[in-house]
Amino acid sequence: MKKLIYTLSALVALGTASSCKKFVDINTNPNAPTAVDAASLLPPIQAGMERGVWYDSRYIGQYAQIWGSSAANNVWDEEGYVPGSDSNGEMWRTIYFSIGQNANLMIQDATAKNKYEYLGVAHALKAWGWQNGADIYNYMVVKEAYDPTKLTFDYDDPQTVYAEAVKECRLALGFFAQATKTDNITGVSTTLAKGDYMYAGDRSKWVKFIYSILAQNALHMSNKSTFNADSVAYFVDHSFMNNGDNASVQNTATNSTDANFWGPTRGNLSGFRQSDFIVRLLDGRILAGSATQDTLADPRLPLLLNRSKDRVYRGVIAPLGDVNSADANTSIPAFAGFNNVTKVGTAKYLFNDNARGVLMTYPVLQFMKSEALFKKGDMAGAYTAYINGVKGALDFASNPPVAGSLTGATNYISAADQAKYLASKSVAQSASALKLSDILQQKFIALFLWNPIEAWSDERRYSYDATIFQGFTKPGTLYPDNAGKQVYVVRPRYNSEYIWNVPALKKFGATAADYHTTKPWFVLP
Template structure:
């Protein structure tokens, strides 16, 4: 830092004051515009959202036992962390860099030009960032965030982060309603220029904002102030089908613009499907049977892979791959069992979200229905909870059957037959009455619906219930926990190493983030 300061001072000596004004104006870049159109800023912001979720899902998915490593005693399977590393710090980068000042720049263009829908989208994405980041990190920098005059920043606790979500959502709704009132358009061609989530559809943006509010309200389920009616209210104003799902377009033309889980990127190869998801999909958890029945859930062939002996197996905690010589637990199915080239025939061309051009999923209608089901169950409204639960299961089946991708490559559109869906809904894995519904039914069907893309939400659920295996009946506490854990399970992610543990150490020390077992501290949102 000193060498930079002295070089500037040296230049000031060499040039006169007028020369400095002409040639060394640090506020003007002669090679690029100082401001940018909002439509040019929004696409990389949205791409950054998907990137943040994708990259950190690799590690969070191991915490949540969505998948695991084929190698025994992997540190993430042990619910540990990687010291002096940015691993599992991508969402931090997303909130403060990918969104960060880019949203501020977006507003600098949008507000003077009265592009109220862009202003609204900026607040919606800020809210999404605070909600997602708050669930992972708990303590975050909110009040002093994006202040260019500061080099170090003080942290705020989770209550402040959660309140910021609500505030930004309300501002987003206010500005979006102002945009609609101004020109009476639901689909805005101006917003559509830069919007790769909803292509200018303001009504879907409003639904997404309400989905964030529903998630925010639900995640406070352990608080004395929890309000199930608010969750229901927000959910009812949110998505009404999978057509409303929040997702980001992936072109799939080459690795750089391809879906993270697609074959061109090959990111999912090191991860093996968990024993938890296998036993949910083969019916053993729901039926109590010791025998695998691969006919019960029609999603099983779309989501996970078989061994060569036609048995589905998954990794268990820190034990490693139970059948490593057979590559039986590879995700996705496309590249298991000797498949090495990209198939173009049905049903492989529509294998869930494993295509290069599958959209990057952020939130779904099914997920929101499970928000509502859980909240109403807690309230004691069994009938309302059951209706939402059935909606959630149906939505998940539809989501898997009609993958969120661009144009299907070949084959029929629907990957799962209507008859198979009907059989599942009337079978033993789905409760047939409100009276028999349990919270475990809701949470475990939600876990299936989140498979691959929703690891962050799955982990939030498990933590809210303190990893209760009466609710998450297939979750197995790791046989070996990371040494720094002191026998405790993981509850928070450490802030990003290279921005915080290098430059902001005193602030971290103020709330115990330097402690070896900091990642086992329970975050604000799950505490009473």
């Protein structure tokens, strides 16, 4: 990727040098950074966000059974991990390094120059980091994270991490309100657009993005006695109104260093294969109750997945890999972006080189609202949000976002095929017929490729319940250190924490061989 020098303060124990796709040469002494313009800091932070999700999604996608390795007995398919490795540690690095001190420097510059909109953005990005970090890692370093007097850091409990995400959201909303009060701009600000690869300076969309983080935070408390379904609905209603509001980072695909992670040029999914779980969700055997594969069950099927040469859709069952790999006729093909696709715009769905790096979407938020209202007992409200989610997800797959557009203009799925699907057995046809499994499995499809982290969070919130996630099966072989238990957390990043910060890890049991099977706070009652 293109060389990028990030600013780094006291994160010797929490991060290492990085490179990413936007040019920013910020300072010469990372331990004593000079003042930096906020606009120059924003592009590398946003690039780091999508990079973090991309890299770790490969492994978390295996935990969630969105895909699996083409080879048998892969440790991630067995819900394990690789000791002594930073694999599945990129989000840790993103939170403390790509965002981290860079966001603090944005705040420093914006405070000194009364750039309220950049203060809003900086706190929004910190909130996004803490929310995702809490979901993935549970315990995190918050209070001491940027203390320049320390080389080792004490962890904070997960309640503190989730609360920090909410606090940062509130600060962000306050600063955007102050920005509008100051200059009366609610839409595009040319000053903010200077460095904004997500929303091109549109303040209104940034405010909606902040509410999406609050919605995610509130929904993930669903197992707590304090859970408030009305709060989830409120946050969703103040968030994305359609797919034009979706949060995503631009990839221009001018070369491989600025190409979409899932595209054919980078080839990052070449060793993975679609799961049997996602195949059966899309082909009608689960949602429509078909006895056999019905390729018309979901019009997204040919966009998201690929058929074998014998025209049958197949997926891997963890941890068996592709059991048909020796048979060219029935072996499971690589993902959509790898079928001899060489040019931008010729692949499908988000497999294009110039597809945007998606962080959150309107349909997923609608499914969040639907689940919350379902749990409240408001079946009419839950059903309305559910249908909005299904329609939005079909629209998203039909018009995936590409460089220069938040919504795309591809129209992969005709209006007639969308209407046919909405009237099919794969979609609940009334509020009285709606089940929790309908909501969460449609959400699982809507999250395909771009957000395995949220899909895995849902599965863990419901303890991998096969009556809700129908078709999800516990791997036939689990990683030996699991002691028969399923995976629930990702271990902190090895090269920072298990090298430099071991005493702090021991305080909450993170040095145990089976620590990754510990149920995180957000899934507990």
